[in-house]
Amino acid sequence: MAERAERPPVARVSGEVSTTARAPQAPAVVTTPLPPQAWFQRNEQLLIGFVTVVAFVVVWQLVANARIWSKLFLPGPSDIVAAFGELVAEGELAQDLAVSGQEFVIGYTLAALIGIVLGLVLGWYRRARYALDPFITFFYATPRIVLLPLIIIWVGIGIESKIWIVFLGAFFAVLINTMAGVRSLDPSLLTLARSFGASQLEVFRTIALPGSVPFILTGLRLATGHALIGIVVGEIVGAPHGIGRMMWIAGQTFQSSRMFVGLFFLAITGVILTYALQKLERHFDAWRPQR
């Protein structure tokens, strides 16, 4: 740690509290502010990641330029950018994105909300869990994708069928993790709350909820992956619009560059969400010693 080596000139002495009750022999707490970190130290993680990604893209472009393999087999980054331009010019990309985006946002949000609430309730109330456990186990053990033909029969090939499949994919990841979070609470903390005379609701609010936040966030993170799979597979099986459909058609017509465009949109969505959830996790995990 280079930043610890140099000692700043001023030491601040605090803790001179004016109360007779103060521990007489406790020494005052001496704190010395750490020197401010340089910009590249604070953003080290981002910076290193950025460099490796740029290096990868450059190498990819060079390999593609060598044309060892055809453009159909391995399009380079420049081909993908060109395909993106074509897609924009054709005018359908915006609609595809809007449809897929809608499917994702509605399906995922519903899954998150219902999954967290139901997970908390089922984790907390034993009998409610006994009642619903058979259904949860049944659906969790089934690959939900196979329900797609049924869902299409029930709600058609429009946006609704994709919302359902996204929901079913994401919901169980959130539900099961939230339940696990509530059930793995430290029993000594529950005893503590009881000892202070906390009501059921207070125990729930002060112990169960904050205690399961890390599990909930893990569930949400896993759910993004399931939701994106739902979109693509749902649209491949049948959809008038959407990124998954666009990619499927591109694949059927040997337009590899276009498939990569779709792939990047899906991946970027996943990356942004993962990153946002990580930020949130760090916010709630401030108490965990930094590794």
Added chain:
Amino acid sequence: MKLQARDVVIHHRRQRLGDMLLAVDGATLDIAEGEFVAIVGPSGCGKTTFLNAVDGLLPLTSGSLSLDGRLIDRPGHDRALVFQQPSLLPWRTVLGNVLYGLEILGTPRAEARQRAQRFVDLVGLSGFEESYPLELSGGMQQRCNLARALAVDPEVLLLDEPFAALDAQTRETMQHELLRIWNETRKTAIFITHDIVEAVYLADRVIVFTARPGRVKEVLRVDIPRPRDLRVKWEPHFVEIQSRIWESIREEAARDPLAAIA
């Protein structure tokens, strides 16, 4: 009498084994207002079970426990338990943890903060208000645990081997600190321990429990004047009381091969 225990019988529910273990069998005990009582006994003798019942966490099979003449049947704000494990909420800071009981009590925010700060200072954690428990040493965590119990201003302070997990030096410091803090508040206190020296150093009376099922075997008055310096532990009279308790516990431990000495 502040606290009265009459023929207290407690069974411990063992769900997995499908039985009820007789943990405390007829404990009778009186504790006066402002008195510091230590309970010692062979391990597994039901000391902690008894203390949890006083806190209202466990139901009695028979007998009665009463505080100021009122029967104890549930946890209440007139008692506060200092746990063997610090049991701090890891996501709350030191100040937030000390505030916990006051929040449950419904103390107005500003007043609660002031009170919490006072007890943080009292236990010597000034300057660590914004630290999280995992950033503290074991001794500091126990100070926080103690401050949290004191902050709700209980009438009886229940301490369940609070220093058992600390290293020998920290334990001595904490014993001394506890006496200093107790001296300022003069709360009625019940202190469970398996450390005889600790019991004699802290208490006005030491109560020896029998091997399981626990019962009051013997009560010894510690007539060593306060304030007590840590050096008192080396004085002949202190050692004499200590060895009497030791013999008493050893008899019990010999009766129960499962319970090790002290």
